[in-house]
Amino acid sequence: MSSSDQTRFRLPRGARADAVLAIGVFVLVALGAEGQRLSGGGDSLSSLVISWVLVTAVCGALLFRRRCPVAVGWFTVLVTGVYYLLSDIDGPLVIVPVVALYAIAAQGRLRSAVAMAAAMVIGVSAGTLAGGSDVNGTSVFMLTGWLVAVVALGNGRHGRVAYAEEEARLRATEERLRIARELHDVIGHNISMINVQAGAARHQLKKDPAFRAGAALSAIETGSRTILRELRATLGVLRRVDEDAPRVPAPGLARADELVASAKLAGLAVRIERSGAERPLPAPVDLAAYRIVQESLTNAARHGRARAVTIRLGYGDRELTVAVEDDGRGAAARPAAAGGGSGIAGMTERAQALGGDLAADPRPGGGFAVRARLPYGAGEPTEWSDR
Template identity: 35%
Template sequence: MTARWQHYAQNHPHAADAALIAVLWVLSGPVALYSSDSYAEGLGWWSALPLAVVASFVLLWRRPRPRTVLVVTAVCASAAGGVGYLLTPMLLAPVIAALYELAVQIPRRTAYGWCLAMTAMIVLSAVIGNRNGHPWPLAIINPILCLLLPVALGTAAQTRRAYVEAVKARAEYAERSREEEARHRVAEERVRIARELHDVVAHHLALANAQAGTATFLAHTSPHKVAPMVAQLASTTSSALRELKATVGLLRQPDDSDSPTEPAPGLHELPALVDAFTAAGLGVEVVVDGEPQQLSPGVDLTAYRIVQEALTNVTKHAPKSTTQVRLVYGRDRLTVTITNEPSAREPAPASPGDGFGLIGMRERAHSAGGRFVAGRRPDGGFTVTTELPILH
């Protein structure tokens, strides 16, 4: 019944207010009849009816102006008590409703302050108007208890409402956090997939393009060298397909039995990588400083991919230049530097997809806990440097 009434009151607030006013007037009006022997001499029982009407009707504005409504209802109750009416709970019903609404809307301490002030006024009027010898517990203690109760209930309702709103806010925040975390994970996964595919596909396609160009050139100058170059081109495309299959397999579900189990590439495959670029016409020199150390799989893969991407960029933008790959093993750091000399011809124009290689190298270095720097040299060449941690 209470739930149905709350639902009806929310959907029909004006009708609910009218019903409340009617009920309160019925409760407070008959008091004049019940206590008709308690009013002051010279006044009839009807003298309480206008007060009950005003106190009940003013409750229409209890939500927008709770303080004003409380004062009006308290004044009406004080007037009734001053002329000798016994302040019963029914006569105080409008004041009780106004106090409850005020306690729901304002802070607890302020609500009790208003309650004490209105209670003092009403009790004082009851003392002054008690000329018919009403028992003092009924004349004084009864109004005090009746007016403290709605404040306690109102502050409790306010506390419960604040608690429910806080729970809802926390639930909404948790839901938003889960959605944001899910979007963040999806974005990270997309970046990881894009980086892996770029490293595999871009390298082999650039190398195949260079080998195809070299084969075309040799077809006019040294036809007997075309066959070996075409064989290398076939080997490059086969490697591209094999690595692409392995990469896609790693991105599939871990319980997929068809996923490849080939080991990830690392610096141990650097000689084969250099040979492939050298065969495509790029001059590559590898310099190792310090004693090579065992690297973690993530750092090993990161170093290899950065060298691979840097050499791929040289092939695309400065194909005839000389490139040096320097590996410096420190106590706790591996420094990889790829430097190419200025190209003898104009650099190839940038295409819409250019720039993702540098972004991918930087992301790889940062994800491995390292640093990455890339930029043009004053003489026109280009340098890529990354520092990666060595875990002992």
């Protein structure tokens, strides 16, 4: 933290803010009341004592406005009314219930705020009708306008705070979903490949006890190493706040050959076909395409028991199309396709987040096909930079 951040003035909060508010209002009211007393003169000692006791009680009530705002509001209204009835000093004590009124409205207690404002207007109107010389009809009208404005301002602040909190909750939910989707894609693919290799080796050992499992163990070792590398990179990004850019390249189609090599170790024959003029892809599109291919290969190996997979990448002028087709068992053994998993749902979310779409359906001639359309959007880079 810089020295400027440490020395920067910060407004008090919580109980300290209430204490500052109570003291500030007390000083303001005291100065106003004392000024009127000196100009008017002739006040009795008993009236002076009563006035200062009531002023102190009303201002001191603001210390508890957070714990019991409605009770404090009504207390300030009633005691302020008593003050104007008994005291010979016409101080500006009405400021205190107005402050309490704003606090109540800002907390979203609109009914209590309206009832409190109405009680203040009725009380002042009753005093005017009873022949009070200090207040007239114009003053009542102006007071009503001020109270309505205070309630409206407090309620408006409550609405802004509630909107900001809802936005923060939505952002947190989206971030949790993004992290969950990323971890699923990072771990799920390689774990599935390890599972396939281990199962194949165990099955082969049952058939042929002399079978050498070196290739399977090597594939498992490679897959576990990849898991650790990508998991560390992902967690490093999550922990990073104000650090340099990540040293590990972000997943993208430039690393598609790694996916192909991993899939081949699991027994899949993978072929990549590209059409259109290859171009630098925006980072979100590049990552989404990589994850869609990765998840499709995982499903083909683990659920579809496929042997051959074709990946088609179409570089259009405005969007990238990704198609992954396999010769497996279609949707029958794929719980994600039937709603029991998160793989296809995660791929769909990635495509929709970019303004595209994704379809995952059985192929008419057998097997399964995943087709995605990923628009480049406004974030298409103008220059290629190594990541």
